Amino acid sequence: MQLYYHPISGHCHRAHLFLALLQADYELIEVDLKGREHKSDAFLKLNPFGQIPVLVDGETVIADSNAILVYLAKKFGRTDWLPEDAASAALVQRWLSVAAGQVAFGPAAARLITLFNAPFRPEEVIGRAHDILALMNSELASRPWIVGRNPTIADIALYSYVARAPEGGVDLSPYQSVGAWLKRVEDLPGFVPFVETPVASAA
Structure with a gap:
C-alpha cells in the first residue's frame, strides 16, 4: 500500500498513525503541496478533489482520511x-463526523491561521475549539477512550488536531481528561508522532 501524504497535515497523520498501529506494510509518498502537486493531472486521477491523504492498495484507491480509517479497519478485519x-458502530461514526466537523473547523482551522494565515476569524475558530474540547473532556472523564473501554478509529480521527491544538493558540491545560487521553494514544504500540511545526515551541 502507498499513502500519499504530507507530514504537517493532521488528516494525513491520522491515516499514517493507523497504518503504523496496524503494523501494515505501507510506503509513504510525500506530496509537494507548495508545488501544487495535489492539483496536477496525475494526482487528480487518484483523487479528483485534489486533496490528501490518498491510500492506494493495489487497484483500490481510497481518498479522505476517515474513509481510509474505515477501509483499513475493514480490510484487516479489526473489529476492535x-x-x-x-x-457501537454508530457511536464511532458520530465521532468521525465530529473529527470532520467541529475539530476540522475548530482546532484544525485555528492551526491553519498560525501556519498559513488562513482566512478564518481567530475568535470564532478558537471558541469552537474550546467548545469541542470541553465536550470531549466531559466524555473522557468517565471512560478512557472516546467511545468506550477500548480505542477505536474514532480516537485516531480525533487525535492529531487535538494534540496540535496549541499550535493554533488553543490552550489544552484546562482539559485534564483530554490530556490523559492524548497520552494513552501516544502509549499505543506502534504510535508515530505528529510532527511539531516551528510554532510549537511558542505555543
Missing part, C-alpha cells in the same frame, strides 16, 4: 478498532 454491532 471498528465494532460491528450497530450501536
Whole structure:
C-alpha cells in the first residue's frame, strides 16, 4: 500500500498513525503541496478533489482520511478498532463526523491561521475549539477512550488536531481528561508522532 501524504497535515497523520498501529506494510509518498502537486493531472486521477491523504492498495484507491480509517479497519478485519454491532458502530461514526466537523473547523482551522494565515476569524475558530474540547473532556472523564473501554478509529480521527491544538493558540491545560487521553494514544504500540511545526515551541 502507498499513502500519499504530507507530514504537517493532521488528516494525513491520522491515516499514517493507523497504518503504523496496524503494523501494515505501507510506503509513504510525500506530496509537494507548495508545488501544487495535489492539483496536477496525475494526482487528480487518484483523487479528483485534489486533496490528501490518498491510500492506494493495489487497484483500490481510497481518498479522505476517515474513509481510509474505515477501509483499513475493514480490510484487516479489526473489529476492535471498528465494532460491528450497530450501536457501537454508530457511536464511532458520530465521532468521525465530529473529527470532520467541529475539530476540522475548530482546532484544525485555528492551526491553519498560525501556519498559513488562513482566512478564518481567530475568535470564532478558537471558541469552537474550546467548545469541542470541553465536550470531549466531559466524555473522557468517565471512560478512557472516546467511545468506550477500548480505542477505536474514532480516537485516531480525533487525535492529531487535538494534540496540535496549541499550535493554533488553543490552550489544552484546562482539559485534564483530554490530556490523559492524548497520552494513552501516544502509549499505543506502534504510535508515530505528529510532527511539531516551528510554532510549537511558542505555543
